[in-house]
Amino acid sequence: MAETPVDPPGLDLARLRSRLERELPGLLQGPLRADLIEGGRSNLTYVLGDGASRWVLRRPPLGHVLATAHDMGREYRVMTALRDTGVPVPRTLLLDPDDETLGAPWYLMEYVSGTAHRDVAPLAALGERRVHALGQRLVDTLATLHRIDPAAVGLADFGRPEGYLERQLRRWSKQLAASRSRDLPELDRLHARLAERLPASPAPALVHGDYRLDNVLVDDADTITAVLDWEMSTLGDPLTDIGLLVMYTELAGVGGGIIPSAMTAPGFPKADEIVSRYADATGRRAEDLDWYVAFASFKLAAVAEGIHYRFRQGRTLGAGFERAGEMAPILARHGLSTLKES
Incomplete structure (x- = not known):
C-alpha cells in the first residue's frame, strides 16, 4: 500500500490538491507531496511534487505576521509582469489571495533548477575567476531590473515613488515597534540619524527590496536562472537595492552565518567595484x-527582530532562527559606523 504523504507545517495537502484540481485541471499526475525548503527567514517556501513534475509554493510565515510584510499578491504580480523581460523569474501559475485553502494567501510557480549560494565553500570551489564573473552578473541583473520602464510591463501603479524614502523609514520603524521585545538603544539612534540625513531620491525604478546572492538561482554554467523573493518589491528609489547589496557584501558571514557567507569567497567583487559597475550600467551615481x-542595516535589523519575536513565540520553522536575536545590535553598529558615528 502506498504511503500517505505527510502534511508539512503550514500546508494541508488534501485541501491544496482539491484547489489545484479545480483551478489547474490536468496539472497533477500522481500523489501530491511537499517539502519545506530550509533556510528562509521570512515567507515559507515548499517544493511540491507528484512524481512527474515539481512546483514551488510560497505562503506567509506562521504566527506573528507584520502588516504589508508578507504580501503574496505583490510577489506574484511582479514576477508575472517581468516574465518576458531580461530579468529571469519563475513562471507563475496560480495565486490564491484568500485564507480558505491554507489559512493564509499563497501562490504557485514553476520549479527552476539552480543553486542559491549561501555558504562560502561551494562558491569558492568554483575558483576566483568564475566567482568574480558571477558577482558581476549579479550586479548586471540588478541594473537590468532598474532599467525597465514600469509602465511598459504594467507596473506603473506598483508603488508611490514620491516620498519613498521617508515612508520606508517610517514603515520599518513601525515594523520594528510591532516586533519589539527588548531595548535596542543603538538601533533607535540609527533610526534618528537616518531621519536627520534623508537624501533626495533619483528617478524611480522597480525595486526588488532584498537583492542579494542567495536570492538568485545559478546553474552549472554560472548563469542566473531566476531572481527570487520579491515580497518587498515596489516602485521606488533604486539605490536602496544597491545599498542593500553593498551591506550584505560588507557583513557577509557575520552573526554566525545568519548573513550568508558566500560573498566572502575569493574573487567576489568588493563594494567599490559593485557600485562602479552598477553606475556604469545604469548611469545612476550613488x-x-x-x-x-x-x-x-536598519531594515534588516527590523526583519531580524521580527524573526527573533516569532522564534521566542515558538512560531518559526526550521533551524538557525535561534541566533536571529544577535543581529540587531550588529546591524545597528554597522549602520552607525557607515554614517561615520563613533
Whole structure:
C-alpha cells in the first residue's frame, strides 16, 4: 500500500490538491507531496511534487505576521509582469489571495533548477575567476531590473515613488515597534540619524527590496536562472537595492552565518567595484551611498527582530532562527559606523 504523504507545517495537502484540481485541471499526475525548503527567514517556501513534475509554493510565515510584510499578491504580480523581460523569474501559475485553502494567501510557480549560494565553500570551489564573473552578473541583473520602464510591463501603479524614502523609514520603524521585545538603544539612534540625513531620491525604478546572492538561482554554467523573493518589491528609489547589496557584501558571514557567507569567497567583487559597475550600467551615481547602506542595516535589523519575536513565540520553522536575536545590535553598529558615528 502506498504511503500517505505527510502534511508539512503550514500546508494541508488534501485541501491544496482539491484547489489545484479545480483551478489547474490536468496539472497533477500522481500523489501530491511537499517539502519545506530550509533556510528562509521570512515567507515559507515548499517544493511540491507528484512524481512527474515539481512546483514551488510560497505562503506567509506562521504566527506573528507584520502588516504589508508578507504580501503574496505583490510577489506574484511582479514576477508575472517581468516574465518576458531580461530579468529571469519563475513562471507563475496560480495565486490564491484568500485564507480558505491554507489559512493564509499563497501562490504557485514553476520549479527552476539552480543553486542559491549561501555558504562560502561551494562558491569558492568554483575558483576566483568564475566567482568574480558571477558577482558581476549579479550586479548586471540588478541594473537590468532598474532599467525597465514600469509602465511598459504594467507596473506603473506598483508603488508611490514620491516620498519613498521617508515612508520606508517610517514603515520599518513601525515594523520594528510591532516586533519589539527588548531595548535596542543603538538601533533607535540609527533610526534618528537616518531621519536627520534623508537624501533626495533619483528617478524611480522597480525595486526588488532584498537583492542579494542567495536570492538568485545559478546553474552549472554560472548563469542566473531566476531572481527570487520579491515580497518587498515596489516602485521606488533604486539605490536602496544597491545599498542593500553593498551591506550584505560588507557583513557577509557575520552573526554566525545568519548573513550568508558566500560573498566572502575569493574573487567576489568588493563594494567599490559593485557600485562602479552598477553606475556604469545604469548611469545612476550613488552619491549618498553611506545613507543607503545604513538604511539597509536598519531594515534588516527590523526583519531580524521580527524573526527573533516569532522564534521566542515558538512560531518559526526550521533551524538557525535561534541566533536571529544577535543581529540587531550588529546591524545597528554597522549602520552607525557607515554614517561615520563613533
